[in-house]
Amino acid sequence: MTTVVGLITDNDETAYREEVRDLAGWCQNNNLSLNVTKTKEMIVDYRKRSTEHVPILIDRAVVEQVESFKFLGVHINNKLEWxxxxxxxxxxxxxxxxxxxxxxxxxxxxxxxxxxxxxxxxxxxxxxxxxxxxxxxxxxxxxxxxxxxxxxxxxxxxxPAIQDLYTRRCQRKALKIVKDPSHPSHRLLSLLPHGKRYRSAKSRTKRLLNSFHPQAIKLLNSQPQPGLRHG
CATH class of the missing domain: 1.10.287 (Helix Hairpins)
Known part of the structure; x- marks a missing residue:
C-alpha cells in the first residue's frame, strides 16, 4: 500500500498535486500500474470555512474523495475521530x-x-x-x-485495563524511537540541555495534545528510565 501525505498551506495545492504526479510518473517509469479505482483521496480540513477541493487526476481518471477509509487495519476518517x-x-x-x-x-x-x-x-x-x-x-x-x-x-x-495497555505501548514505542536515531520521529523526542527531561511538544489543540508524541514525551518525563540520555 502506497500513501501520499501532503500539507496544503494558504489554499496552495501545487506541492501536493506535484507529489501525486511524481508518484504516478515513478510508477509508469518502473512499469507499475496504479489502480485508480482503488485509489482514494481523503482531505482533513478543520477550518470553519472550508473550500471545495478539485479532485485529483491520475491518467486522466478522477480519484474518488472519501470521508473515511481503512488503512493498515485502522479506520480513519477526515475528522480524525475514532x-x-x-x-x-x-x-x-x-x-x-x-x-x-x-x-x-x-x-x-x-x-x-x-x-x-x-x-x-x-x-x-x-x-x-x-x-x-x-x-x-x-x-x-x-x-x-x-x-x-x-x-x-x-x-x-x-x-490490565485498556488505559494501562495504551500507556505501556506508548512507553515501549517511545523508548524504541529514542534508541533509534534512524527513526523519522527520533528528532521529535529530544532532551533538554540538562539531559534529564525531554522537550515538551507545543500544542494548540486538545487533539494534538492527546496524540502519540506529546503523550509519549509526557510519559518519558514522568517515569525517566536509565539510559535514555544515550538515545
Whole structure:
C-alpha cells in the first residue's frame, strides 16, 4: 500500500498535486500500474470555512474523495475521530469472547484462558493503539473497557485495563524511537540541555495534545528510565 501525505498551506495545492504526479510518473517509469479505482483521496480540513477541493487526476481518471477509509487495519476518517474504528474493534473482540466462553465450558483452566486472551483478544485491542486511543471519546473508552471486564470475568484472572495497555505501548514505542536515531520521529523526542527531561511538544489543540508524541514525551518525563540520555 502506497500513501501520499501532503500539507496544503494558504489554499496552495501545487506541492501536493506535484507529489501525486511524481508518484504516478515513478510508477509508469518502473512499469507499475496504479489502480485508480482503488485509489482514494481523503482531505482533513478543520477550518470553519472550508473550500471545495478539485479532485485529483491520475491518467486522466478522477480519484474518488472519501470521508473515511481503512488503512493498515485502522479506520480513519477526515475528522480524525475514532468511533468507527473502536466499534469495529469491540465487534471483533466480542466474537473472540464467544470462543473464550466455549473454552471455559470445555474445562480449560485459567492459564490457558488467559493465554488465549493475550494472543487473540489483547492483540485486537492493542492493534495500532498508540495512533488512535489517545483521542477516543469517553464513550468509546468505556465500550473498550467493558469487553476487557467481560474477558476478566470469563478467565477469572486480573487483566490490565485498556488505559494501562495504551500507556505501556506508548512507553515501549517511545523508548524504541529514542534508541533509534534512524527513526523519522527520533528528532521529535529530544532532551533538554540538562539531559534529564525531554522537550515538551507545543500544542494548540486538545487533539494534538492527546496524540502519540506529546503523550509519549509526557510519559518519558514522568517515569525517566536509565539510559535514555544515550538515545
Amino acid at each position: 468511533s468507527k474504528h473502536t466499534k469495529t474493534v469491540v465487534k471483533r473482540v466480542r466474537q473472540s469472547l464467544f470462543t473464550l466462553r466455549k473454552l471455559k465450558r470445555f474445562g480449560m483452566g485459567p492459564e490457558i484462558l488467559k493465554r488465549f486472551y493475550s494472543c487473540n483478544i489483547k492483540s485486537i485491542l492493542t492493534g495500532c493503539i498508540t495512533a488512535w486511543y489517545g483521542n477516543c471519546s469517553a464513550y468509546d473508552r468505556k465500550a473498550l473497557q467493558r469487553v476487557v471486564h467481560t474477558a476478566q470475568c470469563i478467565t477469572g484472572a486480573k487483566l
